[in-house]
Amino acid sequence: MGRLDGLFETVTEHSRIVIALMLVLTVAVGAGASGIDQSSSLDQFQSESEESKKLSYIESNFSTGSDNTTSTQLIVRDDNVLDKATLVDIIELEQRLQQNDTIGTTLAENNSVVGISNIVATAAIQSEIGAELQQKATRFERLNATVVEESAALQREQAALEQRSTALNETVGLLRGALDTVRANPNADIRTQYEQVEANTTVDISDDYATFEAAAEQLRNATSRDEAEAAYRQGTQGVLAEQFATLQQRGAELEDRGEALEAKATELKELGRELAALKTELEAKSNPSLDTQLEQLRSMNQSEIDDTLSLVLGEDSDGGGAAFAFMPTSYEPGSTSANATMLIVTHASGGGAATGTAPDRLVDAQLAMQSVTNDVGDGTDVLVFGSGIISDEINRSMADSLAIVGPLALLFVVVALAIAYRDLIDILLGVFGIGAVLVWTFGFMGWADIAFNQMMIAVPVLLIGLSIDYAIHIFMRHREERNNRHTASDVRGAMRVGLVGVGVALLFVTATTVIGFLANLTSPIPPIKDFGIVSAVGISAAMLVFGGLVPALKVEIDEFLEGRFDWDRKKTAFGTGGGRFSSVLAAGSTAARKAPYAVIAVALLVSAGGAYGATQVDTSFNQEDFLAQDPPEFTKDLPEPFAPSDYTAKDNLEYVNQNFLREDSQAQLLVQGDVATPDALERLDAARDAAADKDAVQVLSNGEPNIQGPLSVMETVAAENETFNATFHAADTDGDGVPDRNVNAVYGELFAIAPDEAAGVIHQTEDGEYAAARLVISVNGGASSTAVTEQMRAVADTAGGNGLEATATGQTILFKIVQDNLLQTVIESLLITLVAVVAFLMITYRIAEGSATLGFVTILPVILSVSWILGTMFLLDIPFNILTGMITSLTVGLGVAYSIHLSERYNQELERADSMWEAMRTAVTGTGGALLGSAATTVGGFGVLAFAILPPLQQFGIITGITIIYAFLASVLVLPSLLVVWTRYVGLDEATSMEATPNAGEVPAED
Known part of the structure; x- marks a missing residue:
């Protein structure tokens, strides 16, 4: 590892160049932070799947109207929301919603607010119009039947009258012909002529012969035209005079009936126009204005309202399904009393298709609704529920979580460093280093166009806790070397020896931690991949900052203070120098010396129990996971900007789920073909x-x-x-x-x-x-x-x-796919991390220490601690979610750091200690102190996530803190026993021989 030693020596030999270069890089990388976007959408957690493709197909090819709409549910609660006063209050509330500028501009054009009040008012209006329509329709039908019947009878009688008139006129002609015969032929018999007429006519003239005979005699005796014409009139019309009179009277009667029928026809036409107008009015009143609805409800008494309710909410009501959608699932059909009802507010072009996010205008509208609904009526409260409210609460909970846990994590680290360092300058250097690491991390996110989401809140806390570990190990080792009589004790020399001594372990730690984070790249869930990348970059930045920039700064500062002000900067490393901490930390080495196999057996037994619990851990991904419970009251007393907001969406969501039809809770069945x-x-x-x-x-x-x-x-x-x-x-x-x-x-x-x-x-x-x-x-x-x-x-x-191809899809089903992907992430990331870290450690330890098996021994306590943490999750009822789902790979990636530090220190001490036991004790008390300090800061850093507003962050903080504790305990309690066994049976010959004591059978005394 000579090249690496030379690299670490460069930091101390050219510290000013390192400082300048690192500061320039920090500024350059950090500039990208301004380009970070924020995302709270749950859709970002979905991966490409057949169900997601089908849902996209539905969204592209099906529509429920011309507008892209979204809805808000308003739950009105009262002793009885179906009484007149509350129904009126609800309509008045709807008017205020429409009149509000913030809300009104988002509302759909038609039926923007619908509830049971609107249904009752509209039904009452339509019922009144319908009753009048029915009355007039009945009258129209009856009058129409009368007109039709009378018109047919009149037509029949007119036809008969015309036939009678024709018959009479024909008979007149026959009588005139008979008279002509009598006049022309004096010998013609009058009766015979009359009888011939009677035989050829349908008119009954049997009683009128005398009149005809007299007319015939008068005609034969006529001496003038006038006398002859008078005789003809008497012999024709005179004979039929009575029948002509009857015909004329009947004609007059029919004319009068015709005029009456025409009047009825006119009335029928007018009634038809009235019916058409009523039908038009009824269609128009199917969607009456709110003013009309309000006027209708005010004009009704409770009895009339109850009667209308029985129409729309009765057991046998027609079309009642639409009304029941606005009532609680516990509502009894036909009842005129209910303690809650629902309004649906439809927003035009609302967007908000992404689950958990919504456009600003919708968020503003739903927040405005909360204000408008504050004043509805005495004893009445309104619950506002919608994607805008949820999006606002998720975003606020992210901001509130950062505002609380960020400072708390930093405060805890400062306090822990104050205890461990007991030096202001070293504390400030640590805090500065943390700031630089965060600048690098967020700058990378901006340059890489990675959005800041719910998961990313854990990143700064994670980096605060982990990056400070580097400082603790380097600073503590530097302090040890400054007090070590066998090495250079000046500032620069001690830092050079300390960096070389701990640097390899830090590189190993960085590599294994990065492997743990990058194992999440196998996850099909995009934000988990992003989390792994960002965390890997952040921990790499921590290595650069605390392995280069901070040591270089410390060398320059300490030399300046000692050279200029003669200020002795030597400090005692935490955990060394005897005392209670040394005794506690030495427990692992003592157990390893006295009963290593018993320690290993107990660890395996506990791990077996944990492995069983691991099989019982649930996996969870749903909207409720991201909604915050209302924070404890004491947190609201915090000063601004740390005081959290009020959160109601989760409780409201549970209420809606239990009592109402939820507008956004749908499954879809797509059938193609x-x-x-x-x-x-x-x-x-x-x-x-x-x-x-x-x-x-x-x-x-x-x-x-x-x-x-x-x-x-x-x-x-x-x-x-x-x-x-x-x-x-x-x-x-x-x-x-x-x-x-x-x-x-x-x-x-x-x-x-x-x-x-x-x-x-x-x-x-x-x-x-x-x-x-x-x-x-x-x-x-x-x-x-x-x-x-x-x-x-x-x-x-x-x-x-x-x-036909049928596919079930919808947000709930897509959430189940994410849930399955989470479990896949847990298993795959664990296996990949284990394989990669084991391979890495065995290879690097083979190169660095000459023993690949030491790499396996180093990782073994971490493998055991994985089962411990999974068993703990089962006991605490913590499921795998978007954050805790990464705990297995994080346990390996983070936990192996403690084992690496101890293994590396143990091997270094074997080279200069008089016995294996001395090497073990020095390693455990020396490095163990640094491990304890780093574990305390890391646990504290993650522990503050328990104060986060977002539930997944709370669970992640708790379980990660426990993970660090387990990793620390495994390294200082279990690893020493494993190292003893390794030293005895697999270790180097020289190390094995060091187990013997100067006096046979005598156990070396502890220091």
Whole structure:
């Protein structure tokens, strides 16, 4: 390792050049920090998967309207939210929401706020109009029937009258002809002529012969034209005079009836216009303004409101499903009382598609809602829940966590260094070094375009705790060498010997720690990869800063103070010089001398228990993991800017999950292929029925699941549109509610009548082909991602087949994939880290120390401590999450540092000690003191994460702190026994011979 020795010697020989170069590099690298972006989206944790591709397909090819929208849920709670006063308060609240500039500019154009108050008011308005419409429709039907009936009768009677008139006129002609015969032929018999007329007419003239006979005689005796004309009139019209009078009277009567019928027809037309106007008004009142709704509710008494509630929330209510979606799942159908209800606020172009993040305008709008809803009514409170609130709380919890744990970590390190160093200058140098490491790390993030996310909060704490270890080991070794009579005791000489002595161990530590971090590159989760890269860069920067810049600064400062002010800078290294700490630290070496195999056996036994616990540790990834609980009250008394904010999203999320349908908790079933076939619709129907039977699916209080798909849309449109209703039922020949013929035509008419609704569940290509369909299934927000995934995949199996590909997807299912990837990360990173670190140590120890087995012995306590920490996670009920999922590789990467320092020191002491036991004791008490100091600072640094606002950070801090404790204990208690066994059976011959004591059978006395 001569070249490395020369490298470390360069730091002391050319300290000013090193300082200048490192400061320039620090400024250059640190300049990148200004380019760091922040991200709190949970989507960043998702990897490429078949389910994510299908969800992207859905988002690209299906729509539920013309706008990109997102929603906010407002939960109104009161003793009875269905009484008149609260329903009115809710409408007034909706008005204030729309009038607020911050909120109003984000709202969708139509139906931006919908709740049970709107449904009740609209139903009441429509009920009143509908009653009037029904009344007039009944009247119209009756009047129309009367007009039709009377018009037909009048037409029949007019036709009969016309026939009678014709018959009379024809009879007049026959009578005139008979009279002509009588006049022309004096011998003609009058009766005979009359009887001939009577025989040829349909008119009854049997009683009028006398009048005809008298007219005939008068005609024969007529001497003038006038007398003859008078005789003709008497013989024709005179005979029929009574019947002509009857015909005229009947005609007058029919004319009067015609005028009356015309009046009724006019009335019928007017009534038709009124009906059309009422229908138009009814359509318009299907979406009445808030002012109209408010006026309607104010005009109603509680009894009328209860009657309307029975219409929309009754057990047998038509279309009640829509209203039940706004009620708690515990609501009893038909009840006029409930302690909570929900409003849905729809925001236009809301974005916020990424889980856990939202655009600023949506965040501002939802925060404004919290202010607006503060004053609703006495005894009424409103819970605001949405992606903007969640995004704001995640971002605030990140900032609050940094504001709390950063200073606390630094404060703890300063206190620990004060105890270990007992020197202000050394403390300041350590703090300066930490600052430089953080500058390098964040500068790299900016240059590499790596976003600062929830995981990255742990990075500065991690680096504060780890980088100071380098300073402790170097400073303590420097102090040892300054007090070592066998080496140079001047500042520069002692630093040179100290750096050379501890430098190789530091390089080994850096390499193994970097390996542990970079093992996360195998993870399919992008932020874990980024965390591994950034942490590896940060620990490498710590090696450069504390292996070069800080030692160079210390040499210059100490020489200046001793040379200029004659200030003795010699200090005693922590843990040396006897005393209680030395005795405690020597426990491991004492046990190794007296009972090494017993120590190893106990360690293996504990590890076996830990290994069992490791198999029981859960894996977790969900939105709740990233939501902070409201901090303890004492933290809110902290001065600004350390006092944390209030956090309600997690409690609100749990409340919504337990009591309501959650708008963003959905699974989606994508069916691709030719979906315009009867078989495809049968499979979709079967999948809908299968989903309804799954316990992870959200069931409304009316007992119905909330599942949207092609069939549900068809059913809704058919109920509202007569034309489509006829088409839909004509295509359903067996009456099972599923079209079994002409499916293409049914789809075509559905798109023509309700294009937005159809496009939400059916994908029609530019060529007019129907390439895919989907079911949107509301799932219980509290259901586990495992249950949702397994059940929805079973539903997908029902829909797939016969040329159709069915895939279950959705955010919950993608979270389950992330959860599986986390477990994969735990296993793979552990195996890779172990293999890489074992190989690295065995190779480097073979080169440096001449024994590859020493490398394996050095890593063995760390392997044991991995099982200890996993068993502890099981006992503490801490799952693998985005941060704790890296604990196995971190345990190896971080823990091996303690073993390396002790192994390296032990080998160095073997070369100059009189016995193996002396070498072991010197190594444990000398290096052990530095290990204890670094362990204390690291544990303290990570321990402050327990005060973080983000739950994963709290768990990560606790479990990492315990990891460091285990690694320290394994190095000072277990490793000495392993080194003794190695020395006896595998170690160098010279070291083995050192086990013997001057007097046989006599154990060397302790120092």
